[in-house]
Amino acid sequence: MFVGGFATFAMVYSTQPLLPLLAAEFGVGAASASLTVSATTAGLALMLIPGSVLADRLGRQQVMKAALAIAALLALATAFAPDFGALLVLRALLGGVIAGLPAAAMAYIGEEIAPGAQARAMGLYIAGNALGGMSGRFVAALLTDWSSWRVALGAIGVLGVISALLFWQRLPASRNFRARAATPARIFADTLAIYRDPGLPALFLVAFLAMGGFVGLYNFLGFRLLEPPYGLGQSAIGAVFLLYLVGTWASAASGRLAERRGRRKVLWPMVAVMGAGLALTLAQPLWLVIAGVGVFTFGFFAAHALASGWVGRRAGERRALASALYLSSYYLGASVLGSLAGTAWTGWRWEGVAALVGLCVLLTAACALWLRQLPAPADGAD
Secondary structure, X not given: OHXXXXXXXXXXXXXXXXXXXXXXXXXXXXHHHXXXXXXXXXXXXXXXXXXXXXXXXXXXXXXXXXXXHHHHHHHHHHOOOOOHHHHHHHHHHHXXXXXXXXXXXXXXXXXXXXXXXXXXXXXXHHHHHHHHHHHHHHHHHHHHHHOOHHHHXXXXXXXXXXXXXXXXXXXXXOOOOOOOOOOHHHHHHHHHHHHHOOOHHHHHHHHHXXXXXXXXXXXXXXXXXXXXXXXXXXXHHHHHHHHHHHHHHHHHHHHHHHHHHOHHHHHHHHHHHHHHHHHHOOOOOHHHHHHHHHHHHHHHHHHHHHHHHHHHHHHHHHHHHHHHHHHHHHHHHHHHHHHHHHHHHHHHHXXXXXXXXXXXXXXXXXXXXXXXXXXXXXOOXX
C-alpha cells in the first residue's frame, strides 16, 4: 500500500514544479498552466465514487491493481503530448483512472488491518503519498533542468510502471472482503446514512479546505521563487519539494499520537501548525520561507492522515463509499482552490495566495474544533 500511494502521488503531481516552464513553453498564463494539476485532481474527484462502487462489487485488490497499471501507461503517454490541449486530456484521464486506487485503499486497510493498528497503517499509506509526491516533483524538476519536460514526464511514467509491477506482485489478497450489490438504491441509502453522521460531513470539509490550501501554496511557490529577489532555477525549486520528507514522517507520527490521545485531541493542533507555517512564508528571507513551507507541510500531512483514518473508523461497513466521498472532497479542493490560487497570484502575488490559503486554514480549524466537541461513539471510533 505504501508503494501504491507513492506511485499515485508521483504521477498526479509530477507537473507541479514545471508550471512556470509549461506556461512559457505553450504560451499560457499561470492559472492555465496550473490546469495540468487541476485537471488530474478533477478527474480523481469525479471518478472516486464510481471507483468505490466498483471496489465494492469487484474487490479492492482487483480495482487497485488495474487502476495503477493503466494510469502508469497514461503517464508515459503524457511525454508525447503534441500540444497543451492533448496534455490536459491525458492528465485528466490519468486522474480519472488512478482514482480506483485511493477509492479502494482506505477500505482495504480498514478490512485487512487489525483495528488497533489501523492508525499506523493509514499513516504509512499517507507517508507513501507524501514520499511519492516529493519524489515525482523533485525528479521531474531535476530531469527538466538536465534535459526537457518530456524526458521528465517519461521518467515518471517508467517509475509508475515499475511501481505497478511491484504492487501486482506483493499486494496480499483480500481476506475479509464481502461483495456488496452496486445498485443505485443501495448507493443512495448509504450516502444518506453517511451524511446523517454528525462527524463525517465535517471531515469531508476538512479534506476540501486543507488540500485546497496545500495545493494552492505549492502550485505558486515555484512562480514566487523564480522571481526576484530569489531567482532560483528549476532544480533548486524542485529541491523545495524534498520538504515532503517532513510530511512522510508527520503522517506516521500522527498515527502513533492518535492511538495514544485520540484523533479529536490531535487534529486541531495540527491545523494550527499549518497556520504557523503559512505565516512564516510571508517573510522575505529565503530560509524563513522554506522553513514556513516545511512547517505547513508537516501540519497538513498530519491532519490528512488523522482525518482520513477517522473517516474509515466512523463509517463502518460503508467505509468504501465514505472514503470515496472524503477523497472526492480532497481532490475537488485541490482542483477548485488550487486553480483559484492562480487568480490570487495574478492579482496580488504571494500575499493574495497566502490570504486565500489562510482562509482555508481558518475554516479547517473551525471544523476541527467542532469535531472535538462531538460526543465519542460507543465503539470508540474517534
